[in-house]
Amino acid sequence: MVPTALDKAVAATERLVVDEFAPGARLPGEAELAQRFGVSRLTVREALKVLAGRGLLELGRGRRPTVREPDGSVLSGHFALAMRRDPHALLELCEIRQSLEALAAGKAAGRAGRASVAVLETAVERMAAAVALDEPERERRFNDADAAFHQALALAAGSRMLAFVLDGFEEALHRSFAASYRGHFARGGTFDEVLAAHRAVVDAVRAHDVPAAEQAMRAHLRQVERDLRTAIDLAAGGAAR
Secondary structure, eight states, X not given: OOOOHHHHHHHHHHXXXXXXXXXXXXXXXXXXXXXXXXXXXXXXXXXXXHHHHTTSXXXXXXXXXXXXXXXXXXXXXXXXXXXHHOTTHHHHHHHHXXXXXXXXXXXXXXXXXXXXHHHHHHHHHHHHHHTTSOTTHHHHHHHHHHHHHHHHHHHHTTOHHHHHHHHTTHHHHHHHHHHHHHHHHHTTOOHHHHHHHHHHHHHHHHTTOHHHHXXXXXXXXXHHHHHHHHHHHHHHHHHHO
């Protein structure tokens, strides 16, 4: 298929963003870009919207486009949509997490310094503190701290690409945490079990024990999978009534 003027403008602008401008920099105005690419200003405007949709640019009324720091926001939106359409996608996400987060835990155990371990410990302390609150604040605070723990672990792994991929799960993970929280207690689980699973990961990371960190994360996520299955079954039963 012959590329359209818009296709060419999108490709040219993407090369400009990636090769010539750092995150936070502002692109030239539409008129300058149109002259540079040999297309109309309207075509440039549409190309900028396409790249904003891909998370490469930030657009604002009355100012030139700003190059964004790469993140997982676009990927996150796709995963969140899949979660809304099919609750069983939570289980597929958990399968992916068992591989990626075990990898993150192992890398964190091999690379994390005291500061990274302290951040992980703080997240677990926040989870424990949330237990004393009343619902629904308890669930919200507990799940927020749980999310912070997993984000901190990805950063402690020291891999930008791994952190980028896990960041793309953010919105879907919040849905997963909420579902697993409900499922865990519906099947008779306790807060102590969840906290112990997270502390086992922290202990292994602190000790720089790579196999133990990977094993602790896999054990935790197997527990999460059981909780998710319970939550999905409960939701299906409620919908059937």
